[in-house]
Amino acid sequence: MSTRILPAAGDPDAARLITTLLGRLPAAEPAGPVTDSTALLDTLARLAAESVDALPEVVLVHERIGPLPALELIREVALRFPAVGVVLLSSDAGPSLFSAAMDSGARGLIGLPVTYEELAARVQAAAQWSAGVRRHLGGGQQQPTGPGGRVVTVAGAKGGVGTTFTAVQFALAAAASGRRTALVDLDLQAGDVGSYLDVQFRRSVADLAGIQDISPRVLQDAVYDDRTGLALLLAPGDGERGEEVDERAARLVIAALRARYELVVIDCGTQVTGANAAAVELAEVAVLVTTPDVVAVRAAKRLVRMWERLQVRKAEDTVMVVNRWSRHTEIQPALIEKITGTRVTRTPVPAAFKELQAVVDAGRVQDLDNRSTVKQALWKLAGELGLLSAPATASAESPSAELAVRAAAGPLARLRRGREG
Structure with missing residues (x-):
């Protein structure tokens, strides 16, 4: 079964690198990157309006996303689309940021520069978590499908x-x-x-x-x-x-x-x-x-x-x-x-x-x-x-x-x- 992945990165160079690495992952189905927090939330809302199963299993959020700061964006995605596994990409991979990311609802943290091995491991873990949540909720029928207020x-x-x-x-x-x-x-x-x-x-x-x-x-x-x-x-x-x-x-x-x-x-x-x-x-x-x-x-x-x-x-x-x-x-x-x-x-x-x-x-x-x-x-x-x-x-x-x-x-x-x- 393929894993749908939506990257969100405001930096064009980072977006290209992430897309290239995602293309090498087995059974990965990466979407085109979105460039800001508004585009990400709008894209997820549009997909959720069709059904929860239309949502990607994994969303990758780069630290230089905007205008909403990365941790606040992760929190909003977790609140509005809780069956999506969110992974943060950051140059600071220390324990303080890891704890803050987890508190915001992230399912993983990847240090920058991105390595293929770490990307593969974190995406797989987030995808498995997302699949488990959707099975538990009976195919997502209980998830909110609207774009939020x-x-x-x-x-x-x-x-x-x-x-x-x-x-x-x-x-x-x-x-x-x-x-x-x-x-x-x-x-x-x-x-x-x-x-x-x-x-x-x-x-x-x-x-x-x-x-x-x-x-x-x-x-x-x-x-x-x-x-x-x-x-x-x-x-x-x-x-x-x-x-x-x-x-x-x-x-x-x-x-x-x-x-x-x-x-x-x-x-x-x-x-x-x-x-x-x-x-x-x-x-x-x-x-x-x-x-x-x-x-x-x-x-x-x-x-x-x-x-x-x-x-x-x-x-x-x-x-x-x-x-x-x-x-x-x-x-x-x-x-x-x-x-x-x-x-x-x-x-x-x-x-x-x-x-x-x-x-x-x-x-x-x-x-x-x-x-x-x-x-x-x-x-x-x-x-x-x-x-x-x-x-x-x-x-x-x-x-x-x-x-x-x-x-x-x-x-x-x-x-x-x-x-x-």
Whole structure:
């Protein structure tokens, strides 16, 4: 029986050497190398969507893969595709790295430069382990076959533009449409998601910082299951604890959430930290909220340029939402798109604070009336951005669910689905 092997190496020379050696292994069936972590996860997700048996038995991860660091990539592969044996290739083959690789879910470590004998031994061991797991699970029928949850980040150009309100409404719309949705507050020093939803909970994202293996039970202990249907992972009540959540912690938390929820909406606030920069980098959809005034648009441009300089996200891959818009505003969405280089959504959010004042003051934005023009615009935007379930799978038992379904069926959503098809 042949062993299917998928190498992942960002270094072209390393990829060629690995491919050459794999071609010499008996009964090996090597695939073409993938060059980054995103391509690897996308490839595995596509194969898993067919069946678990379509997945390769072995994945080789080179230490210079990116943008996700090698150990974090191994952890994510192990979480999402546990019947795949992952082997790390590294110039450091010492006991510390070996232990860290095993903790991340690797089935072996190969020192660089690669030798044929060591490659053959480690690939064989990982393939045997993979085959045993699949036999134990009855051909893989119990393995997850989806690509994992989508991550959507919502950041603000500056304070007061409506970042948290937008993130909360996106999450509520997704939950009403039937998606298992987590809402995460990564505005680590000034997060207000709990205040907007009238939730007090002693645990926060800071309680997950420093945990190397975030199991489903550990994650569940930190998450608050709200009556709205949302799973809430709040910012720490003591702002100074936000410093505990660094880039590495954020990546581990997001990987754990992806494995458990269909959609993860992250409120990134307005400040750039290692944690929320990592979230924006990992997100399938990165939303930036601005208002149509000179100060906010300048702030939005600064933030977009900073993301580009830090290689977090390109301007053209950022979606701009224009909040508090009116036809009489001098700065219109087309001008904001030109100034910032982002993609401005077709649906602006109207300036109608009087509709919101009562629920915001009460800290219960989930009770906003369905007739609110602001709510209708934001839920329509959720549909345009692909955050909602298809109408056939959404519950229509409540007016909120019906509103979410109508948003998903909007013109832009139909165009998006047509392109995907």
